[in-house]
Amino acid sequence: MQLDAKIPSGPIEQKWTKHKFDLKLVNPSNKRKHSILVVGSGLAGASAAASFGELGYQVDCFCFQDSPRRAHSIAAQGGINAAKNYQNDGDSIFRLFYDTVKGGDFRSREANVYRLAEVSANIIDQCVAQGVPFAREYGGLLSNRSFGGAQVSRTFYARGQTGQQLLLGAYSALERQISMGSVRMFPRTEMLDLIIIEGQARGIVTRNLISGEIRSFLGDAVVLATGGYANVFHLSTNAQGCNVTASYRAHRNGAAFANPCYTQIHPTCIPVSGDYQSKLTLMSESLRNDGRVWVPRVQGDRRPPANLPQAERDYYLERKYPSFGNLAPRDIASRSAKEVCDEGRGVGETGRGVYLDFADAIDRLGEHTIRERYGNLFEMYERITGENPYHLPMRIYPAAHYTMGGLWVDYNLMSTIDGLHVLGEANFSDHGANRLGASALMQGLADGYFVIPNTISGYLATAHPTPIDTSHPAVRAAEAGVAERIKRLLSIGGSRSVDSFHRDLGRIMWEHCGMARNAAGLRTALQLIPELREEFWNDVRVLGVGESFNQSMEKAGRVADFLDFAELMCTDALHREESCGGHFREEHQTEDGEAKRNDHDFAYVAGWEYRGEGKAPLLHKEPLTFDNVPLATRSYK
Amino acid sequence: MNLTLRVWRQEHAQISGAFVTYPVSDINPDMSFLEMLDVVNEGLIARQETPIAFDHDCREGICGACSLTINGIPHGPNRATTACQLHMRFFADGDTIVIEPFRAKAFPVVRDLVVDRASFDRIIAAGGYVGVSTGSAPEANALPIAKAIADRAMDAAQCIGCGACVAACPNASAMLFTGAKVMHLGLVPQGQAERSDRVLRMVDQMDAEGFGGCTNYGECHEACPKEIPLEAIARLNGDYLRAALSSREEDAA
Numbered sequence: 001m002q003l004d005a006k007i008p009s010g011p012i013e014q015k016w017t018k019h020k021f022d023l024k025l026v027n028p029s030n031k032r033k034h035s036i037l038v039v040g041s042g043l044a045g046a047s048a049a050a051s052f053g054e055l056g057y058q059v060d061c062f063c064f065q066d067s068p069r070r071a072h073s074i075a076a077q078g079g080i081n082a083a084k085n086y087q088n089d090g091d092s093i094f095r096l097f098y099d100t101v102k103g104g105d106f107r108s109r110e111a112n113v114y115r116l117a118e119v120s121a122n123i124i125d126q127c128v129a130q131g132v133p134f135a136r137e138y139g140g141l142l143s144n145r146s147f148g149g150a151q152v153s154r155t156f157y158a159r160g161q162t163g164q165q166l167l168l169g170a171y172s173a174l175e176r177q178i179s180m181g182s183v184r185m186f187p188r189t190e191m192l193d194l195i196i197i198e199g200q201a202r203g204i205v206t207r208n209l210i211s212g213e214i215r216s217f218l219g220d221a222v223v224l225a226t227g228g229y230a231n232v233f234h235l236s237t238n239a240q241g242c243n244v245t246a247s248y249r250a251h252r253n254g255a256a257f258a259n260p261c262y263t264q265i266h267p268t269c270i271p272v273s274g275d276y277q278s279k280l281t282l283m284s285e286s287l288r289n290d291g292r293v294w295v296p297r298v299q300g301d302r303r304p305p306a307n308l309p310q311a312e313r314d315y316y317l318e319r320k321y322p323s324f325g326n327l328a329p330r331d332i333a334s335r336s337a338k339e340v341c342d343e344g345r346g347v348g349e350t351g352r353g354v355y356l357d358f359a360d361a362i363d364r365l366g367e368h369t370i371r372e373r374y375g376n377l378f379e380m381y382e383r384i385t386g387e388n389p390y391h392l393p394m395r396i397y398p399a400a401h402y403t404m405g406g407l408w409v410d411y412n413l414m415s416t417i418d419g420l421h422v423l424g425e426a427n428f429s430d431h432g433a434n435r436l437g438a439s440a441l442m443q444g445l446a447d448g449y450f451v452i453p454n455t456i457s458g459y460l461a462t463a464h465p466t467p468i469d470t471s472h473p474a475v476r477a478a479e480a481g482v483a484e485r486i487k488r489l490l491s492i493g494g495s496r497s498v499d500s501f502h503r504d505l506g507r508i509m510w511e512h513c514g515m516a517r518n519a520a521g522l523r524t525a526l527q528l529i530p531e532l533r534e535e536f537w538n539d540v541r542v543l544g545v546g547e548s549f550n551q552s553m554e555k556a557g558r559v560a561d562f563l564d565f566a567e568l569m570c571t572d573a574l575h576r577e578e579s580c581g582g583h584f585r586e587e588h589q590t591e592d593g594e595a596k597r598n599d600h601d602f603a604y605v606a607g608w609e610y611r612g613e614g615k616a617p618l619l620h621k622e623p624l625t626f627d628n629v630p631l632a633t634r635s636y637k
Numbered sequence: 638m639n640l641t642l643r644v645w646r647q648e649h650a651q652i653s654g655a656f657v658t659y660p661v662s663d664i665n666p667d668m669s670f671l672e673m674l675d676v677v678n679e680g681l682i683a684r685q686e687t688p689i690a691f692d693h694d695c696r697e698g699i700c701g702a703c704s705l706t707i708n709g710i711p712h713g714p715n716r717a718t719t720a721c722q723l724h725m726r727f728f729a730d731g732d733t734i735v736i737e738p739f740r741a742k743a744f745p746v747v748r749d750l751v752v753d754r755a756s757f758d759r760i761i762a763a764g765g766y767v768g769v770s771t772g773s774a775p776e777a778n779a780l781p782i783a784k785a786i787a788d789r790a791m792d793a794a795q796c797i798g799c800g801a802c803v804a805a806c807p808n809a810s811a812m813l814f815t816g817a818k819v820m821h822l823g824l825v826p827q828g829q830a831e832r833s834d835r836v837l838r839m840v841d842q843m844d845a846e847g848f849g850g851c852t853n854y855g856e857c858h859e860a861c862p863k864e865i866p867l868e869a870i871a872r873l874n875g876d877y878l879r880a881a882l883s884s885r886e887e888d889a890a
């Protein structure tokens with residue numbers, strides 16, 4: 001296996017233009033002879049499928065929800081970045097590129113990031129033309145805000161529902177193609193394996209989630225846009241169905257998995273309230289603009305917050321990071337919260353929470369102003385917790401949120417398997433070790449609307465796939481494998497539910513491969529995970545039959561893949577002997593507890609090759625060079 | 638809390654279903670309604686009984702997947718709250734709670750509380766878009782839109798496509814859903830070129846799917862978790878009338 005990024009030559013500003021010219025084109029009259037399978041209908045998948053359809057390809061698109069409009073992208077709140085420089089505040093393609101490389105803690109590929117920044121402006125044009133109702137100024141022009149600590153205002157938004165509006169835009173473009181017959185949509189259809197013929201990705205095996213029917217689909221190229229894997233932690237801000245199955249199945253078939261340990265923990269989520277908890281709700285980061293974070297000074301102090309005099313409170317972010325204070329970056333804020341809770345100073349019933357207190361802001365600005373700024377968030381908080389944040393400080397705690405790691409792709413967004421392309425959160429390409437706020441939506445749509453429609457033609461024009469049908473032995477073998485696995489899951493007849501295993505796995509991962517990691521903990525996890533997996537395959541109870549709508553069955557398959565994948569994640573975290581972005585190794589920190597990168601030994605993408613069950617994965621390295629953004633250390637003091 | 642649940646159980650679309658009663662105990666008031674169902678399902682699995690099927694994904698009120706009629710009200714008793722955001726503290730110890738799927742001819746039951754809402758996708762496919770292919774868009778700020786207009790378009794665009802409006806309507810009408818899209822795209826300048834065609838095609842599709850007509854009950858708005866205004870239906874009617882008249886004139890010409 002070779003990790004050849006295929007980065008075009010020439011100066012960074014000209015690479016994409018030059019590359020588009022160099023790519024072979026598919027003759028317009030030949031396009032309809034090519035079929036493309038798009039798995040996923042989130043921002044990345046829907047935009048790609050619609051754009052392929054418009055170009056004249058024959059497209060089959062799949063999602064596991066009952067409608068493409070419900071993909072997890074729908075839940076994104078804050079906004080989408082683009083280098084429009086409408087605010088005249090010094091933004092540019094280069095600055096967005098620079099901020100993204102630096103924010104990613106120098107673990108992303110410069111050429112891809114530059115292209116992302118370059119096409120960002122086109123995304124906004126496209127979405128506005130679709131009728132996306134972005135926020136506007138009184139003069140009628142688009143409004144921007146600054147997001148996630150950026151020094152310029154480049155974030156476009158639609159109330160607190162930016163992801164929803166962007167996805168509905170892409171969905172409407174997709175539905176238009178469906179009505180025109182260029183895209184066939186298969187909702188409630190889950191991809192369970194990849195079909196490779198003569199070294200090329202040629203199809204997928206799916207399960208119809210209503211009837212349970214196992215069916216293969218074939219095409220000339222396969223595009224995965226199946227989202228992130230933060231649900232490996234069981235509790236996360238992601239939707240319940242988010243999973244690693246498609247990516248992991250591709251990995252088993254030869255796609256390198258890049259930097260699986262790079263995960264983002266978001267500092268402001270509503271804490272866990274009990275064992276029954278199924279998800280953690282994100283509270284917008286903007287709350288930290290006015291809220292002050294604190295815990296009691298001494299451990300075990302259970303007095304109600306109002307009874308704690310100022311002197312007995314520890315405003316730990318303000319104390320430790322006097323210049324950034326409560327606005328310290330996501331990873332710092334998250335880790336600090338964990339530390340104080342580990343010290344036994346956490347608040348709330350479970351002791352895993354910290355206060356986010358608006359009392360001072362209300363004194364200073366009045367309740368009215370705070371209501372105007374955060375009214376809907378306060379309402380959401382009260383709906384979930386039953387507590388009124390105007391009177392009681394909010395309780396927050398970090399939660400798993402986003403995964404920067406993903407399948408390795410080259411500049412054309414093709415994985416190490418010929419013909420298998422990967423878009424959106426499912427690939428690893430643009431965010432390095434840490435993603436900036438409002439950049440995931442940008443990347444998903446950049447990949448789907450503007451990158452893959454170009455690069456796929458380069459592949460299709462040169463791939464010469466041989467004609468095949470579903471009687472091909474490789475197809476039959478993949479189908480048999482899928483059917484066999486389902487049968488096995490249903491026949492175990494053990495005593496424990498699928499959810500109980502998922503919860504246990506989540507605990508292991510959160511404890512040992514979460515906000516802070518160390519070698520001993522990771523080794524413990526690497527021992528516990530195989531034990532849990534063994535128990536799963538011997539004692540899981542999946543009721544019902546395969547040939548029916550069976551949600552436990554669906555979940556069992558996903559949890560089984562998480563159980564395999566978790567080991568890869570810990571292996572990657574253990575091998576990366578440095579701290580960078582969301583990956584914090586306790587052994588590698590400065591005296592003041594800041595992340596210590598090791599550029600000399602680790603300025604590379606770790607691409608892991610699958611080598612068979614029970615065998616250790618093989619590490620391949622794609623060296624990273626920084627010719628345009630000089631390597632530097634982040635500082636927040 | 639201890640509760641009695643009466644849950645609609647139906648193995649698949651081809652057979653009829655029935656209510657089954659489940660006594661449940663030790664429910665924590667901080668649970669969401671769906672977490673309560675998770676707990677009930679864990680209990681069923683422990684007793685080797687098939688868990689209750691229900692649709693859900695985001696569990697934060699935005700994906701539109703959850704679709705439970707709770708005590709006769711789609712998404713339950715709380716204003717502007719989806720079932721996934723409804724918490725058990727709004728119920729009292731000892732309550733009996735009746736849980737059914739969203740019922741409508743155009744939403745056939747898939748299993749238990751899960752229904753098929755593909756008819757909504759087909760209504761959008763019939764015209765709920767602006768026909769602009771990737772790459773052909775003009776510069777975004779070339780066309781200013783008054784803030785008030787953009788805000789109202791957003792009010793309509795917030796629809797999550799859950800189908801509560803249909804389930805709440807005595808006629809199982811999809812006018813609020815369809816109207817929301819017609820209103821959103823009818824307000825912004827980008828939607829004008831196809832405005833007439835859009836409304837005619839979407840309404841045709843709506844009728845073909847077997848949704849009922851609107852007789853102004855207004856239950857849809859009451860049930861809508863995003864509080865889509867009834868103005869959406871008025872706009873749909875207005876646009877439809879205008880479009881039908883002008884297309885008849887074109888036919889005559």
Ligand SMILES: Cc1cc2nc3c(=O)[nH]c(=O)nc-3n(C[C@H](O)[C@H](O)[C@H](O)COP(=O)(O)OP(=O)(O)OC[C@H]3O[C@@H](n4cnc5c(N)ncnc54)[C@H](O)[C@@H]3O)c2cc1C
Nearest residue numbers: 040041042043044064073078079191227424425438440441
């Ligand atoms: C609460 C929250 C808020 C966020 N806010 C922001 C924000 O403000 N700005 C920002 O930039 N980013 C934000 N993000 C991140 C961003 O939303 C996601 O990274 C992005 O939407 C992912 O898009 P996607 O298209 O890659 O995947 P998704 O939207 O997750 O779509 C995945 C698709 O793949 C399908 N799929 C998955 N597996 C299979 C399978 N095996 N078979 C068939 N289909 C499958 C699913 O059905 C779905 O259609 C937020 C994330 C969360 C959780």
Ligand code: FES
Nearest residue numbers: 694696701703721
């Ligand atoms: S589960 Fe998404 S809206 Fe309820």
